[in-house]
């Protein structure tokens with residue numbers, strides 16, 4: 001109930017602000033024409049000559065000329081993506097931020113989606129399209145190998161844009177950890193749709209061999225333990241996003257304060273245990289103080 005009230009008040013604030021931005025002299029018809037133009041401006045994607053293209057109000061999925069995906073597989077990918085966009089909307093009770101919506105997804109590697117590392121199967125980013133419009137971008141190396149877990153993980157990154165801090169190693173640990181537990185919602189065995197699901201526990205997942213792997217593992221452990229120890233679960237996500245929208249944190253410390261507000265407890269120790277306070281980048285990659293000093 002509390003969440004609903006917060007959401008409703010947020011909507012009211014948005015309405016008020018947009019009301020203030022419109023000049024008072026304009027009548028209602030002019031106002032709605034302006035709003036419509038703004039919507040069309042963002043929803044009309046550039047007309048690059050893709051071989052396959054499907055779109056809805058949230059995103060467009062494209063595949064370049066010579067696309068390796070069959071029409072059937074491409075259609076399947078589109079419906080999978082649509083389903084998981086609905087999941088993200090349902091869990092967060094919000095959308096990707098306006099500045100990057102609707103987003104664009106590329107089904108294979110192409111001029112827009114380059115893959116530097118062989119191990120990367122997908123990534124999320126931002127782009128400026130052929131019409132000079134900024135959008136969220138989801139790159140799949142090949143939609144033949146894109147699993148549900150990968151898709152939900154990358155979609156979560158799109159939902160994090162302008163909300164989660166992403167400036168350094170501690171912030172990366174938080175973002176990857178949250179994307180990790182969100183993607184766990186796509187496992188059929190996670191029947192309660194909970195971040196407390198066993199499969200998120202370090203006991204099941206292990207701790208990762210490389211430093212980079214450990215960052216993902218520790219991040220996931222962080223959100224698993226926030227759930228187990230402090231009750232932070234999927235039902236708290238709308239409140240989290242609401243707070244992030246009102247006051248986007250600029251670093252990990254500020255993010256911790258927001259989580260504290262959401263759960264009504266001090267969670268510093270849980271973040272400490274995940275290594276948020278002593279992880280950092282060097283030229284060689286990610287390090288933890290405990291190992292490096």
Ligand SMILES: [Zn+2]
Nearest residue numbers: 153157176179
């Ligand atoms: Zn990620």
